[in-house]
Amino acid sequence: MRETEKIMGISIDRVNMEEAYNRFKMFMGKNKLHTIYTPNTEIIMMAQHDYELKEILNTGDLVIPDGIGLVYASKILGKQLKERVTGVDLMTRILQYCNKEERSIFILGGKPGIAELATKNITKVFPQIEIKGVRDGYFKEEEEQCIIDTINTLEPDVLFVALGVPRQEKWINKHHLKVRVAMGVGGSIDIWAGTVKRAPIFFQRLGLEWLYRLFKEPWRYRRMAVLPKFLINVIINKNRQRD
Numbered sequence: 001m002r003e004t005e006k007i008m009g010i011s012i013d014r015v016n017m018e019e020a021y022n023r024f025k026m027f028m029g030k031n032k033l034h035t036i037y038t039p040n041t042e043i044i045m046m047a048q049h050d051y052e053l054k055e056i057l058n059t060g061d062l063v064i065p066d067g068i069g070l071v072y073a074s075k076i077l078g079k080q081l082k083e084r085v086t087g088v089d090l091m092t093r094i095l096q097y098c099n100k101e102e103r104s105i106f107i108l109g110g111k112p113g114i115a116e117l118a119t120k121n122i123t124k125v126f127p128q129i130e131i132k133g134v135r136d137g138y139f140k141e142e143e144e145q146c147i148i149d150t151i152n153t154l155e156p157d158v159l160f161v162a163l164g165v166p167r168q169e170k171w172i173n174k175h176h177l178k179v180r181v182a183m184g185v186g187g188s189i190d191i192w193a194g195t196v197k198r199a200p201i202f203f204q205r206l207g208l209e210w211l212y213r214l215f216k217e218p219w220r221y222r223r224m225a226v227l228p229k230f231l232i233n234v235i236i237n238k239n240r241q242r243d
């Protein structure tokens, strides 16, 4: 049975990486669309004002806690989120699976050239994956239907969507494509392309990936300042959430 924890009105799956991966494998065995979303504190805060995003996250078939802030919030609320499960790590597990089982993927998103570069690197590591298609995320409105038709014709097993939050979640939700799994992956495409580097393992293990990112991309400080704000909100809302 699915176990979730509600953090600031959003249901997050109480899973570790292995359990998240097992859920994904279960989705692959069913011939219908399943959605995977990867909220972090910034996204949860965004969803407090963006009700459409909030609703969409709450309809996700697997919603993983992609941020140490969610694990802290869970502790503050006396809930039991097990650990941080990042989108980029789950994406890698999914790619491993697709390689082993010779499944197909489609990548939508990223700047022109970036998705292609990411795909090239993915193919180097996972040569058995069938790449059904790649398309950058800066298409015009009039091109959108053609992209949808292409995906629905190709029917890839997994669709990775990197259009930034909340666009990618809304896009996945709106079009209900003929794929088994659609996952919002955001900046993971840039990591696969090699244009953005992940924090060294040392920072990842300590849950300080955000600090590393702050050093590397100081202009993000405004977006990151949301973490303390988020925790304060969690504390303020603690009693209300219990009701």
Ligand code: UDP
Residues within 6 Å of the ligand: 109, 110, 111, 136, 137, 138, 162, 163, 164, 165, 167, 185, 186, 187, 188, 189, 190
């Ligand atoms: N992106 C896109 N189309 C857009 C907006 C963003 O393809 O209209 C891509 C962007 O190039 C990047 C990814 O979405 O590869 C993630 O964007 P963002 O920085 O907003 O997300 P985060 O890094 O927080 O996951």
